[in-house]
Amino acid sequence: MKRRRVLALVAEAYGSSGGIAQFNRHLLDAMALRDDLDVRALGLYGDTQCGEPDGLVWKAPFRNKAAYGMRALREALAFNPDLIVSGLIGFGSLAVLLKSLTRSRLWSVTHGWEAWQPGSWTDNWGLRRSEMITSVSRFTRNKLLAWLERPAERVKLLPNTIDLDRFEPAPRPEALERRYDVAGKKVLVTLGRLAAIDAYKGQDRIIRLIAELDDRCGPVHYIIAGDGDDRRRLEELVEELGVERFVTFAGFVPDEDVEDLYRLADLFVMPSTGEGFGIVYLEAMACGCPVVAGNKDGSVDALADGELGRLVDPDDRTALLEAIMASLVEGRRNDARIPGVERFALPPFRRRVSELIDHILPEEPGI
Structure with a gap:
């Protein structure tokens, strides 16, 4: 079985707090669980040895955006990914550069206000060159489609998820x-x-x-x-x-x-x-x-x-x-x-991530 290669660019995940960092952790965890993927990820912020899964190569943090961009370039040329996942609209120009150099596909992830109206031309360029965009809600998807002028079928839903083993009822503390x-x-x-x-x-x-x-x-x-x-x-x-x-x-x-x-x-x-x-x-x-x-x-x-x-x-x-x-x-x-x-639990989220991976990286005949 051919292992397909994924390079993810995120602002934060392991070693960071906040909703987007948590979303990125769940996304990377879901990809790392697949036996047919070789996943590497770069985090602008965060740290290593902070719970990243065994199936993921995770590198963070970087002293500034320039250092991050240079490492992403070296990683892409050495790794030659089949798919680049851009977890931040602001990484759009970097993601398009890496996509062009490696002839990979591009998946851009959107969350909230940053996608509701046009940003800089570099940000918009990243979205327009993406084979697939995901949004966490119908609201964000609809706001994005109102200005992006891309086929609606390219913008798919990937709602947030929740770890029900961590967040569970208990008596008042x-x-x-x-x-x-x-x-x-x-x-x-x-x-x-x-x-x-x-x-x-x-x-x-x-x-x-x-x-x-x-x-x-x-x-x-x-x-x-x-x-x-x-x-x-x-x-x-x-x-x-x-x-x-x-x-x-x-x-x-x-x-x-x-x-x-x-x-x-x-x-x-x-x-x-x-x-x-x-x-x-x-x-x-x-x-x-x-x-x-x-x-x-x-x-x-x-x-x-x-x-x-x-x-x-x-x-x-x-x-x-x-x-x-x-x-x-x-x-x-x-x-x-x-x-x-429970509809937002980790198992359905992981299934949805797998569906999206299979959509943007369809299995080649004979593999």
């Missing part, structure tokens, strides 16, 4: 309950980077509702997890509204503590308007936490069109308030994950 002083309170949680470019996640919408939520179905407390340059704006809003007693800024949450944060929550709420997918929704639901999300972005895919949780217009204050209240009244079960979240 008493240590976190004491840390945040929320014993006897209904806890709302939002987890996400607090960057100005991510202000669409909607923490400010919840801050503006929290006092009324406490009046109508309290006692209630809101934990905002994550850090970034938008934190000060949100802190000032809390001070302006005088709701300090209802809100805690938890800061950066290490990966090993994320599951317990979901188990502490009575409701995970992120009324976003610009989410490419929202893997945090899957994590929360897998831990048994109900979810309220916005209905204007890729969150719709994560919640399976509302089958797995409540979707609401994030700009409709009344609708958002009522959705949160209804979820708090219903409560949560600490012993069971949200039914249906």
